[in-house]
Structure formats: C-alpha cells, structure tokens
Amino acid sequence: MLKKMTLEAFSRELAARKAAPGGGSVSALTGGLAAALSTMVAEFTLAKEKFADRKPEMERLRVDAEQLRKQLITAVDRDAQSYREVLAALRLPKSTDQEKQTRSRAVQKAFRHAIEVPLEVAKYCLDVLQLTEIAVELGNPDMITDAGVGVLLARSAALGALMNAEFNLGSLKDEFLVAELKVKIEEIKELVVIKEEEILRSFTLA
Secondary structure, three states, X not given: OHXXXXXXXXXXXHHOOOOOOOHHHHHHHHHHHHHHHHHHHHHHHHOOXXXXXXXXXXHHHHHHHHHHHHHHHHHXXXXXXXXXXXHHHXXXXXXXXXHHHHHHHXXXXXXXXXXXXXXXXXXXXXXXXXXXXXXXXXXXXXHHHHHXXXXXXXHHHHHHHHHHHHHHHHHOOOHHHXXXXXXXXXXXXXXXXXXXXXXXXXXXXX
C-alpha cells in the first residue's frame, strides 16, 4: 500500500516509469497534508490557555481535519488502483465482437471510476480548504504560516484532482453523463478558487 510507504520509498515509486501512482495520488496526498496542518494548528491553539475561548472551534477543527486527513490518505491508494483498473480494461482481448463489447463495457466502467475518485478527492479538499479558513482566522497566531501553507496545499490538491477528472471525461461515451460531470467539476473549481481568494485576503503575517 502506498500510504504505508516511507516518504523516500513513495517518492521513488512516483518517479519510476509507471502509470500509477501519479498526479491523482499526489493530489490526494497533498490534500491530506493540508488537513494535517489544520490539525496541527488546532493542537497548538488548544495547548494555550489564553485561547481557551476558542476551544469549541479548535476541538471541532481537530476532529474534522483528522477525519479528512484519513480519507485523503486512503485515497492515495484508491486513485492509483482506479487507474490500474483502466489499464487492465484496456488490455482485455478484442478479437471477436463479443470480446469487443465486453472490453468496451469494462473500459467505460473503469473510466467512470477513475473520474469518481478524483472528484471525491476534490470535494474532500474543498472541505479541507474551508477548515483552513478557521485555522487562519482563529488559530494560534504563531502557527499562521502553517495555516497558510495548508490553504495553498488544499487549493492545489483540489484543482489537481479536478484536472485528472476532467481529462478522463474524454474517454466516456455517455454524453449526458459527461455534461453532468463537467458541471460538477466547474462548480467545485469555482468554489475552490473563490474560497482561496477569500482566505488570502484576510491573511496577514503582521
């Protein structure tokens, strides 16, 4: 499992001439790291008595961010597996009409899954981005750069996942499904960009 690897081993696996893991897994990992930074900010805020009035918000931030971290780290493997399924479907025999039909169905199913996973990752990353706003606004000021890095990572992770989902749309034959998914992708993309801009406008190191 990719999520069980050391950083060194994962980076070597990523650098190898293999189709997976790739950008999709990296997007999930990046989102997970953004969530971890929000948890970190919550922990350091809860540790200070002078921020006792923020305890309810920080406890909720810690719980929510940790849950998202786990979901996104799990998605590192899920994304890689979804692309392996695409490759397996593409390698199915296509000598006879029956084999062609079976292969076509398998390919379509695999690509749908390869879109669903990064789309789910993008939604998780949008949730993380919304949590980073709490970390920036209410977190221990000493951790402001950690919260800020979380903002940037969550935004990049979400847009990276959406990029993969959008690219895979080109392999779907169901035009109605493609149109529906395009709308979802654009909606999430717009929310991510707007939210990041909102957070960064209030961001200050002073």
